[in-house]
Amino acid sequence: MRLTPEQVQKVAELARLQLSLDERERYAEQLSAVLGYFNMLNSLDTVNVSPTSHALMLKNVLREDQVRPSLSQQQVMSLAPELSGELVAIPRTFEG
Amino acid sequence: MYETAIGMEVHLELCTRSKVFCGCSTNYGGAPNSQACPVCLGLPGSLPVLNKRAVEFAIKASLALNCEVAPETKFDRKNYFYPDLVKGYQISQYDKPIGRNGYIEFEVEGVTRRVGIRRVHLEEDTGKSFHDVAAERTYLDFNRSGVPLIEIVTEPDIRSSAEAKSYLEALREIMEYIEVSDCRIEEGSMRCEANISIRPTGSSDYGILNEIKNIGSLRGVQRALEYEIKRQTELVSSGGIVLRQTRRWNESELKTEVMRTKEEAHDYRYFPEPDLVQLVIDNSWLNKCRSEIPELPRARRERYVRELGITPYDAEELVADRALAQYFEGVARLGTEPKLAANWLLSDLRRELNQASLAIEQVKLREAGFSELMVLVSSGAIGSKTAKDILGELVHSGVSPAAYVKEKGLAQLSDTSEIEKFVEQAIADSPKIVADYRVGKERALTALVGVVMKLSRGKAKPELVNDLLTQKLNKGRL
Numbered sequence: 001m002r003l004t005p006e007q008v009q010k011v012a013e014l015a016r017l018q019l020s021l022d023e024r025e026r027y028a029e030q031l032s033a034v035l036g037y038f039n040m041l042n043s044l045d046t047v048n049v050s051p052t053s054h055a056l057m058l059k060n061v062l063r064e065d066q067v068r069p070s071l072s073q074q075q076v077m078s079l080a081p082e083l084s085g086e087l088v089a090i091p092r093t094f095e096g
Numbered sequence: 097m098y099e100t101a102i103g104m105e106v107h108l109e110l111c112t113r114s115k116v117f118c119g120c121s122t123n124y125g126g127a128p129n130s131q132a133c134p135v136c137l138g139l140p141g142s143l144p145v146l147n148k149r150a151v152e153f154a155i156k157a158s159l160a161l162n163c164e165v166a167p168e169t170k171f172d173r174k175n176y177f178y179p180d181l182v183k184g185y186q187i188s189q190y191d192k193p194i195g196r197n198g199y200i201e202f203e204v205e206g207v208t209r210r211v212g213i214r215r216v217h218l219e220e221d222t223g224k225s226f227h228d229v230a231a232e233r234t235y236l237d238f239n240r241s242g243v244p245l246i247e248i249v250t251e252p253d254i255r256s257s258a259e260a261k262s263y264l265e266a267l268r269e270i271m272e273y274i275e276v277s278d279c280r281i282e283e284g285s286m287r288c289e290a291n292i293s294i295r296p297t298g299s300s301d302y303g304i305l306n307e308i309k310n311i312g313s314l315r316g317v318q319r320a321l322e323y324e325i326k327r328q329t330e331l332v333s334s335g336g337i338v339l340r341q342t343r344r345w346n347e348s349e350l351k352t353e354v355m356r357t358k359e360e361a362h363d364y365r366y367f368p369e370p371d372l373v374q375l376v377i378d379n380s381w382l383n384k385c386r387s388e389i390p391e392l393p394r395a396r397r398e399r400y401v402r403e404l405g406i407t408p409y410d411a412e413e414l415v416a417d418r419a420l421a422q423y424f425e426g427v428a429r430l431g432t433e434p435k436l437a438a439n440w441l442l443s444d445l446r447r448e449l450n451q452a453s454l455a456i457e458q459v460k461l462r463e464a465g466f467s468e469l470m471v472l473v474s475s476g477a478i479g480s481k482t483a484k485d486i487l488g489e490l491v492h493s494g495v496s497p498a499a500y501v502k503e504k505g506l507a508q509l510s511d512t513s514e515i516e517k518f519v520e521q522a523i524a525d526s527p528k529i530v531a532d533y534r535v536g537k538e539r540a541l542t543a544l545v546g547v548v549m550k551l552s553r554g555k556a557k558p559e560l561v562n563d564l565l566t567q568k569l570n571k572g573r574l
Contacts, residue, residue: 059373065149066113071132087237088237091234
């Protein structure tokens with residue numbers, strides 16, 4: 001299967017990446033090669049293998065519902081590029 | 097003619113102590129950005145660990161809605177960009193929700209309605225954003241980021257705005273009963289969205305869906321849907337076409353309006369969350385959750401009416417407050433006649449609670465004490481007026497009603513000779529009222545009973561007072 005530069009552009013938009021025309025062409029080629037590996041996997045007979053979502057054998061890793069200390073407000077705020085009082089400030093986004 | 101098909105999507109914040117994937121507190125009212133950590137801020141290198149209680153709450157909610165619970169399930173990443181979603185994805189459940197294929201039953205105008213529950217899944221809440229148009233800024237508080245939510249999606253089985261409201265009330269009642277969420281719409285712990293379409297009556301295909309968001313109250317749900325039914329019907333009747341839109345309810349202008357959508361195609365690119373492992377819900381875990389679900393409100397109301405002889409109205413009132421219903425059951429179990437207990441709880445005790453701003457759990461007069469008070473009343477040991485008068489004191493002090501009555505000498509007088517003295521005195525002291533009575537003013541008798549009650553400090557048994565007064569007054573006449 002070959003990816004088109006248009007498909008690459010759509011994925012790039014969803015990921016908020018800006019790609020030049022040249023990059024779209026280049027990544028279309030590289031990502032097509034990646035998809036090629038999946039085609040190799042497709043050639044295997046998996047009739048007797050049940051689908052899995054995880055490679056690990058672990059299951060039910062759970063924690064008890066106990067409160068543990070958070071970061072301090074100061075620590076959280078120090079991570080933000082801009083503040084307004086006790087809130088993090090960013091350029092306005094439209095609601096919805 | 098057109099008919100309406102409505103499906104509801106409800107998000108409920110679960111009342112766990114800590115968030116769903118980290119140990120930050122879920123408390124309301126903390127200082128902004130004081131309940132966040134590397135996990136719920138999506139900092140690199142942090143890993144989520146699933147909160148067991150959040151899973152159990154989702155299982156219980158699924159069971160209470162008659163869902164099949166998935167024996168094996170997992171979490172998925174839902175990818176989208178919005179500043180209140182710090183990681184760039186929300187951990188949710190896509191193709192394997194914890195619950196599916198359930199239903200809920202409730203009454204609308206005396207008729208039982210059943211609405212299908214398509215799915216119940218567990219996910220995380222986002223932070224909260226505030227938009228400042230003038231300053232061109234959006235402000236963020238991440239305290240809610242990572243609080244556990246369940247999303248409950250119905251089939252498009254709801255046919256009117258009134259039904260939608262009844263559905264939400266029934267859902268809220270059940271969720272409060274099983275104590276998984278406090279379901280406060282105004283505070284945001286219960287959020288409602290509706291999908292609505294109209295179709296010609298009798299048609300089996302659904303019309304074009306519109307999604308209504310931003311509904312902040314039960315009344316808002318009803319009004320928004322009424323508005324939308326009217327809008328779509330008028331549009332179609334005049335030859336127009338309903339477009340597929342996401343609309344917002346504007347509470348101040350009482351209308352729905354098209355929302356500005358950021359992303360046309362909702363391509364969330366779901367994939368299994370690699371930072372969490374599989375979740376297996378075996379029968380023993382399922383049964384443990386099932387055993388923790390109390391009798392649900394609808395079943396309880398029916399039992400009160402059928403087995404305890406309570407009126408449907410009183411059953412409704414009692415069951416609406418789970419703690420009050422439990423108190424009532426305790427009192428009834430101790431042998432108090434259920435109807436008598438229900439009357440006293442719903443009128444007198446509730447009035448005392450309201451006056452003192454107390455919850456039933458805080459009342460010192462517990463089930464045994466209340467039951468004792470009922471015995472004093474029904475045996476005639478004290479008058480019901482006396483019982484009402486001392487109830488406030490009992491609620492606060494927690495002393496035994498029998499001991500209190502004895503100590504204060506409040507036992508009802510049913511000794512005829514003693515009451516006779518008060519009756520004679522009342523007649524002697526009130527010549528004007530007696531004269532009124534003699535010229536046929538029947539109401540004068542009530543006034544005389546009042547005088548006797550006052551003289552006896554409320555202890556004389558009113559029925560006896562009434563009899564004795566009538567005897568004495570009529571004897572004079574003969």
